[in-house]
Amino acid sequence: METITTLLRKRLSKERGTIKKGWGGKLPVALIYPNYYTLGMSNLGFQAIYGILNDNNKIVAERVFLPEMEELSIYKATKTSLLSLESQMPLTKFHILAFSISFENDYLNMLSILDLSNIPLLSKDRQVGYPLIMAGGATTFMNPEPIADFIDCFLIGEGEVILEKFFDVYMGLQLYELKKQDALEVLARDVSGVYCPSLFHVEYNSQGWISSFEPLLPSLPAKVEVVKNMPFKGPLLRSRIVTPLTEFSDTILVELNRGCGYSCRFCAAGYFYRPPRILEKETLIESLKDILTENIRLGLVSPSISDVPGIEDITSFIIENGGSFSASSMRADSLTEGLVENLKKSGQKTITIAPETGSERLRRVINKKITNEDVINAVILISKMGFFHIKLYIMIGLPTEKREDIKSIVNLVKLIRHNIVKESRQRKRIGRIRLSVNCFIPKPFTPFQWLPMDTIESLKEKQRFLNKALLKEGGVSAGFDIPKWSYIQTLLSVGDRRVGRMLLTTYKNGGNWKQALRSSDVNPDFFVYRDKDINERLPWDFIDNKIKKSFLQEEYKLALSSIESPGCNVGNCTRCGVCN
Numbered sequence: 068m069e070t071i072t073t074l075l076r077k078r079l080s081k082e083r084g085t086i087k088k089g090w091g092g093k094l095p096v097a098l099i100y101p102n103y104y105t106l107g108m109s110n111l112g113f114q115a116i117y118g119i120l121n122d123n124n125k126i127v128a129e130r131v132f133l134p135e136m137e138e139l140s141i142y143k144a145t146k147t148s149l150l151s152l153e154s155q156m157p158l159t160k161f162h163i164l165a166f167s168i169s170f171e172n173d174y175l176n177m178l179s180i181l182d183l184s185n186i187p188l189l190s191k192d193r194q195v196g197y198p199l200i201m202a203g204g205a206t207t208f209m210n211p212e213p214i215a216d217f218i219d220c221f222l223i224g225e226g227e228v229i230l231e232k233f234f235d236v237y238m239g240l241q242l243y244e245l246k247k248q249d250a251l252e253v254l255a256r257d258v259s260g261v262y263c264p265s266l267f268h269v270e271y272n273s274q275g276w277i278s279s280f281e282p283l284l285p286s287l288p289a290k291v292e293v294v295k296n297m298p299f300k301g302p303l304l305r306s307r308i309v310t311p312l313t314e315f316s317d318t319i320l321v322e323l324n325r326g327c328g329y330s331c332r333f334c335a336a337g338y339f340y341r342p343p344r345i346l347e348k349e350t351l352i353e354s355l356k357d358i359l360t361e362n363i364r365l366g367l368v369s370p371s372i373s374d375v376p377g378i379e380d381i382t383s384f385i386i387e388n389g390g391s392f393s394a395s396s397m398r399a400d401s402l403t404e405g406l407v408e409n410l411k412k413s414g415q416k417t418i419t420i421a422p423e424t425g426s427e428r429l430r431r432v433i434n435k436k437i438t439n440e441d442v443i444n445a446v447i448l449i450s451k452m453g454f455f456h457i458k459l460y461i462m463i464g465l466p467t468e469k470r471e472d473i474k475s476i477v478n479l480v481k482l483i484r485h486n487i488v489k490e491s492r493q494r495k496r497i498g499r500i501r502l503s504v505n506c507f508i509p510k511p512f513t514p515f516q517w518l519p520m521d522t523i524e525s526l527k528e529k530q531r532f533l534n535k536a537l538l539k540e541g542g543v544s545a546g547f548d549i550p551k552w553s554y555i556q557t558l559l560s561v562g563d564r565r566v567g568r569m570l571l572t573t574y575k576n577g578g579n580w581k582q583a584l585r586s587s588d589v590n591p592d593f594f595v596y597r598d599k600d601i602n603e604r605l606p607w608d609f610i611d612n613k614i615k616k617s618f619l620q621e622e623y624k625l626a627l628s629s630i631e632s633p634g635c636n637v638g639n640c641t642r643c644g645v646c647n
């Protein structure tokens with residue numbers, strides 16, 4: 068049997084760009100992705116934070132991942148405590164464990180990692196002699212409460228701006244050898260964006276709503292301000308390490324812009340990362356020049372790459388300089404010939420667009436601001452330009468959804484298929500259509516934050532209907548979310564500290580959610596299936612990201628009346644409050 072150290076070293080030997088630093092005189096930080104290596108290394112946020120931490124010469128940051136099956140059995144058989152990747156050091160040797168969490172479904176993995184490191188799971192049980200446990204990342208920005216009991220402090224905001232101040236203050240505090248609670252108090256008081264759950268007290272009323280959420284000390288602010296990179300300037304967030312062992316093999320991921328101005332009402336990224344921030348085309352090209360000298364394959368990251376100003380010139384620049392790129396989903400109404408041509412030259416075989424539904428009415432509810440005609444025009448353009456498969460992002464269980472809205476998905480797919488076949492007549496091969504059918508999950512800080520999730524039974528029935536109808540179409544396949552996992556994701560997205568207790572019981576039950584939810588003193592349906600009162604205090608209301616609640620309430624009402632609203636017009640708009 069191989070040893071853990073050998074396995075980790077093998078993994079390291081496949082990487083380019085690994086940062087190896089001596090520990091002498093530096094603050095050791097374990098940067099943890101609570102899932103497997105292949106997923107963590109495909110995550111731009113995780114990769115970027117690794118680079119930012121190590122750019123600080125007073126810090127040594129090493130990566131930690133959830134062990135895969137083979138590794139886990141060795142850890143267990145040899146009773147070895149979980150090790151970091153770079154120097155194979157146990158996590159208890161680090162001063163800080165920093166979790167980077169992008170998905171709620173990784174919360175259980177976070178507990179496994181603490182357990183495998185022999186570190187008590189609950190913050191209150193780690194007063195002396197343990198590393199400080201921090202967390203940041205997309206899910207914790209929106210609602211950290213379901214994991215509040217496990218984490219000592221959250222960093223709520225964008226890493227490139229919040230980390231520097233945090234570590235300045237933290238390193239200053241080390242000189243005084245303060246107790247953990249005293250150190251947390253200083254951090255929460257002096258560093259914007261730091262949230263220490265143990266310094267806040269929550270009460271619930273007889274209906275189960277939060278009746279009060281207050282800091283325990285008068286010196287602490289009642290609201291935690293989200294720290295954002297404003298005004299937005301380079302350098303671009305990018306991955307530092309390339310390896311063949313990831314989803315985006317041997318590719319450097321590069322952020323092209325942040326936030327999205329279209330204001331789709333279901334989309335957390337479109338609200339939380341407000342205002343949308345873009346860089347000049349010339350600035351982007353200048354930054355890409357340096358990256359292209361290191362690696363020729365780039366993964367361009369943007370909420371919608373087709374909306375990046377100058378994207379045709381930017382992608383042409385990459386290709387003219389011997390590079391290639393891949394890109395995620397595009398908006399159907401902003402796709403251009405030039406961009407599709409460059410995707411073809413880069414060897415991309417599949418183009419992804421996100422109609423979300425086939426129903427024009429439902430698109431007004433979600434404020435998607437595209438039509439079926441836009442989708443078909445995009446498909447015609449793609450099919451004329453060459454051989455491509457088309458991937459479609461579809462959502463079911465959307466607010467106000469009716470049977471005819473589900474049928475409209477099938478009609479749209481038929482129309483797309485018809486146009487692909489028509490435009491591909493001159494070619495021998497015809498591209499396939501792949502649907503990714505996701506369940507709607509209400510997200511904090513969106514106009515849909517008050518709405519329930521559709522029931523598991525209803526979602527299953529809609530999936531059966533779609534599957535049966537789509538099976539009849541040649542060249543079409545579909546993948547579906549598992550509704551019971553969407554239920555858990557909703558619980559972890561919009562729950563409060565009481566959901567943390569369910570999470571702990573589930574962990575102790577070996578991951579058995581069903582049993583844990585059955586034994587909970589609070590019915591989980593209270594969080595998942597309840598239409599929340601528009602005036603009730605929500606678990607994430609203590610986070611101040613500058614979006615006015617009155618704006619979200621207005622958007623919620625417009626949605627229920629199927630009325631669209633305009634997207635961002637940065638510089639000329641004061642609607643949501645973020646740019647004021």
Ligand code: SF4
Pocket residue numbers: 328341342343634635636637638640641642643644645646647
């Ligand atoms: S104030 Fe207007 S432009 Fe600024 S983020 Fe809000 S909606 Fe967008």
